Amino acid sequence: MVNCLTIPVHLLQQALQPFICSLIFFFYLAEYFNIGKLVAVHGLSGELLLKHELGKKTSLKGLQAIFTEDKKGSFLPWFIESSRIKSDSETYIKLEGVNTREAAMKLSPKQVWLPEGDFKKFAAKTAPASLLGYMIIHNNEALGEILELIEQPHQLLCRLEIKGKEVLIPLHEETLQKVDHKKKQVLVELPDGLLAIYL
DSSP states (O other): OOOGGGSOHHHHHHHHHHHHHHHHHHHHHOOEEEEEEEEEEETTTTEEEEEEOSSSOOOOTTOOEEEEEEETTEEEEEEEEEEEEEETTEEEEEETTOOSHHHHHTTTTEEEEEEHHHHHHHSOTTSGGGGTTOEEEETTEEEEEOOEEEEETTEEEEEEEETTEEEEEEESTTTEEEEETTTTEEEEOOOTTHHHHHO
């Protein structure tokens, strides 16, 4: 058995370089979906309440980690110790290393994200959040991917980026024409002048 301390640092770096590169490549490739936020601390042992938009009651059984956004586009994993259902849209969650009320309070309120594979596994197809990543189509023109969904009483607001600018597209019975799950497209008919407000 070789003691790592006897290996010159530059050789160790060379040996680990392909692994490190592939790990970084994986995290950059992974697409993350916002599923809700940690809204409250429960009890004294660091348990948190996750309010999610997955569209169904879930204990998140089998999910290894949730992610919070550290900086824009940079996500930190939090490994799940245990979880249990509170309601259709709420789940109690205990994270590894978060063992006090004070530690848990640092995470509340934080947005929670899942990698695409986990998101597809836990989100209901009817959940508004399942439209994340879909392309908004208006007059046969692709406007942009849905980056965030904001639920309001009588509509959904879809946040897109068009030409580097943030645009909010309302989805309700007058604007929504069709959702094509196979093509991952949302076809809309927007009021005249709506896009001009943003662009």
